[in-house]
Amino acid sequence: MKTLLKLLVTAAIANAGWHVADVWLRYFKFKDAVSQTSQFSPTMSTTQLQNRILELAAQYSVPITEDSISIRRDERQQQHTFIDGSYQQQIELFPRFQYPWTFEIHTDTFTDGPGSAR
Secondary structure, three states: OHHHHHHHHHHHHHHHHHHHHHHHHHHHHHHHHHHHHHHHOOOOOHHHHHHHHHHHHHHOOOOOOHHHEEEEEOOOOOOEEEEEEEEEEEEEEEOOEEEEEEEEEEEEEEOOOOOOOO
8 A cells, every 4th residue: 555655646746747847848948949039030020029929939839928028129229139028827737736837038139130120
């Protein structure tokens, strides 16, 4: 009986670890893709950049909305882009027990290319 209890606890911890790792991996891939997009797309307008970020969110199954993304460009230097956003995702730690986890996105990138379009 003691061995069975240890196996159940181990299985529950492994299940939670799997779900957390899956969500975190998607978060880091999405965050990296957003950073690369802002760095290597200096001619995109803020609307185009926001649409590309939403495409990336769909690609990585990230539940971020248009309202939760903020894009700002430095008025003095068009090559300086700030992107901020956040989203909340439910992570199933144990069967039928989900925990809401908030993920923050912040990029502060410079590009060497031509100035951005508005």
